[in-house]
Amino acid sequence: MKLNLLLLLFIVFSKFSLAAEKNVDPNLIHKNLRCLVCQGQSISDSNSDFAQTIKLVVKDLIDEGKTEDEIYEFMSDKYGDWIVFKPQFNIQNSLLWILPYIALIFGGFFIFSFLKKRQ
């Protein structure tokens, strides 16, 4: 009985998590895409011709079942990383992603040694 209940819960939970995964929010994607013909605006903020077209393409890609990351990848492939406000991790921008953690470790080490020395 307990096993059946657990199995049922597992199936229900899996279905919900799958549905959540598939539910891609187009507005979130629009906010993370840069309008290339505007001054510092996202696709979401802009009413330009380019933004309108990108919105149509994003809708099509969602309908095709593409995930959020796959849509960013598609756009980066066509227009370069510049179109995505939050660039994907790659070798060229690895320093940008790793450096804050290195700074945190060095800073922590520096403060720790400074405090230890004062004591």
Place this chain on the structure above:
Amino acid sequence: MQKIIKIIILFFFLFIIGIFYLGLTKDTNYSTSSLINKDTPEFKIISFDDSNFYTRDDLKKNNYTLINFWASWCAPCKIEHPILMKLSQKKKLMLLGINFKDKNLQAKTFLSDLGNPYDLLAKDKNGKQSVKFGIYGIPESILINKDLIIIKKFVGPLSVDDYNNIIKIIE
């Protein structure tokens, strides 16, 4: 310990200077260099007269193809048109014109007034096909070879230099 702190401070300043240098010298304009040497994307675009569709396979027929995105409402397209007319005389080059977000009647008038340089003529009513080619404004042109590799991308109207460049590549 003092020495380590001095090295860290020095490294920090060098890093800040480096970031400023890179930030100030980097060209923030949209670059098309990432598309060069890439494969032509899969596409299926309707012909201008709605009679059939064009795909990648249609571009394999000639040694080189220049895909030109244009519209009758686009003033720079008129500027580059004489260059396209000259390019249309080159046998090694096929011209695929993609009429971008335009009205049929106006596009027809544009071509009857200035001449039709295109071997194949298609239309992209809502601009969705153009996104596959990384187009963000017109006129833009893409030169591809028989293996469907993108050789060059021209953003803006084709100039005399661009014409010479294309001729150098195809001959």
